[in-house]
Amino acid sequence: xxxxxxxxxxxxxxxxxxxxxxxxxxxxxxxxxxxxxxxxxxxxxxxxxxxxxxxxxxxxxxxxxxxxxxxxxxxxxxxxxxxxxxxxxxxxxxxxxxxxxxxxxxxxxxxxxxxxxxxxxxxxxxxxxxxxxxxxxxxxxxxxxxxxxxxxxxxxxxxxxxxxxxxxxxxxxxxxxxxxxxxxxxxxxxxxxxxxxxxxxxxxxxxxxxxxxxxxxxxxxxxxxxxxxxxxxxxxxxxxxxxxxxxxxxxxxxxxxxxxxxxxxxxxxxxxxxxxxxxxxxxxxxxxxxxxxxxxxx
Numbered sequence: 001x002x003x004x005x006x007x008x009x010x011x012x013x014x015x016x017x018x019x020x021x022x023x024x025x026x027x028x029x030x031x032x033x034x035x036x037x038x039x040x041x042x043x044x045x046x047x048x049x050x051x052x053x054x055x056x057x058x059x060x061x062x063x064x065x066x067x068x069x070x071x072x073x074x075x076x077x078x079x080x081x082x083x084x085x086x087x088x089x090x091x092x093x094x095x096x097x098x099x100x101x102x103x104x105x106x107x108x109x110x111x112x113x114x115x116x117x118x119x120x121x122x123x124x125x126x127x128x129x130x131x132x133x134x135x136x137x138x139x140x141x142x143x144x145x146x147x148x149x150x151x152x153x154x155x156x157x158x159x160x161x162x163x164x165x166x167x168x169x170x171x172x173x174x175x176x177x178x179x180x181x182x183x184x185x186x187x188x189x190x191x192x193x194x195x196x197x198x199x200x201x202x203x204x205x206x207x208x209x210x211x212x213x214x215x216x217x218x219x220x221x222x223x224x225x226x227x228x229x230x231x232x233x234x235x236x237x238x239x240x241x242x243x244x245x246x247x248x249x250x251x252x253x254x255x256x257x258x259x260x261x262x263x264x265x266x267x268x269x270x271x272x273x274x275x276x277x278x279x280x281x282x283x284x285x286x287x288x289x290x291x292x293x294x295x296x297x298x
Contacts, residue, residue, distance in 0.1 A: 001171035003030040007101035009037045009092050009122075010068065015107030017068065019137040022292065023105040024072040026135075029148055029176075032102070033078040036065045037095055039088040058083055089125035096132055104134045108286055124283065127267070133168065133296045136286050148176035149261040155251050155285075156184045158223060161266030161298035168296055169264040170229040173237070180238045181258060182227060184220050185250040217242060248284035255291060263293045 008023040010016040020036070027034050038061055062081050069079045084091050096104055108123055127134055154169040156162045166182065173180040224240035243250040255263050265282055286293045 001030075001168065001175065003032045003102045005033050005035060005099055005101050005103075007035045007037060007092070007096050007099060007104045009039065009088070009104070009106050009126075010065065011038065011088075012064070012068075013107065015137070015139055017107075018139065019105050019107040020068055022135075022137050024069070024075070024077065025148075026103070026105065027072060027077045028075055033080065034069060034072055035080045035082055035095070035099055035101065036069050037082045037084065037092065038065055039091045040083055040085040041088050041091075088122045089129070092122070092126050093129045096130055101132050104130055104132060106134070106136060108136045108138055123286075127282070127286065127295055131297060133294055135292050135294050137292050138290055148178070150176065150178045151258055151260045152178050152180045152262050152264060153251070153255050153258060153260040154180065154182055154264040155247070155266075156182050156224065156227065157247075157266075158184070159266065159268060159298075161268050161296065163227070163266070164298040165264050165266035165294075165296045166227060166229075168294070172262070172264075174229075178237070178261075180229075181241050181254065181260075182224050182239070183241045183243065183251060183254050184224055185247040186216055186220060186242065186244045187247055188244065247281045248288070251281075251285050252288055255289060260291050262291055263289055265293065265295050267295050267297045 003026070006023050006027050008020050010020050023034055026032070040058075040061075061083055065081045065083075066073075066079070069077075069081075072079050082095065084095065092104065092106075095101070104126065106123060106126065123136060127136070149172060152169050152173050154162075154166050156166060169180060172178065220242055221240060224242070228238055228240065241254060243254065251263065251265075254260075263285060265285060267282055282293075282295060286295070
């Protein structure tokens with residue numbers, strides 16, 4: 001996997017600063033260059049750098065951004081400081097395309113109020129529109145990740161986007177000698193298991209439902225097994241896992257159980273149906289995960 005340039009938007013909130021802290025070891029690991037971007041869209045308060053009247057000029061902002069990435073510079077990582085006016089989400093997406101960036105690293109809980117899943121929030125819009133992979137980083141108090149990532153969880157629904165995500169996750173796992181779990185969630189019309197209980201159904205219906213469950217589970221496990229990367233197939237570092245229920249709940253539960261350092265999810269296209277699926281699964285995982293979430297669009 002090649003990551004040559006990382007775009008890291010920063011608004012000096014705790015969340016964006018934490019994302020910046022994570023961008024540095026990723027850049028070091030991949031020998032990548034960092035583009036530190038601040039969008040001039042609203043008044044900003046930079047800790048310990050407040051000028052008279054509460055305003056901050058561009059010279060001060062550039063200095064503050066450079067200071068934030070001083071560790072990266074000391075490590076020999078190239079850092080470009082970018083200040084641009086406009087709407088934050090639009091500027092981030094446009095700049096990612098023009099650089100071009102191989103990865104965007106940003107916090108989930110910035111000044112936009114994404115913690116409340118506000119429609120139109122900066123992080124949500126970037127996740128929906130960015131063409132390159134986006135790594136969203138949870139608040140520092142919740143973070144459980146380490147670099148390089150050692151325990152990866154890749155959600156698989158057998159769509160083209162999830163297969164592309166698996167290729168990305170496999171590459172990460174091989175490069176960092178990590179454990180990779182492939183997770184497929186079987187979603188039913190009810191919260192399942194346990195309802196409905198087979199014993200509560202007429203015998204014929206219960207038997208049919210039990211057989212249908214076995215068929216779906218067997219088929220899914222066979223498909224998952226076929227997706228196991230050849231480079232990891234003979235090791236114990238790659239496993240397939242199947243669960244039943246709501247996808248975002250099962251993904252988060254599996255990540256917590258396995259103490260995952262990273263969740264990898266493929267995002268579908270941009271039509272209305274895809275956006276509905278995005279909102280019901282990916283958004284829920286991004287805003288609730290205690291580890292970073294890497295989303296890839298196919």
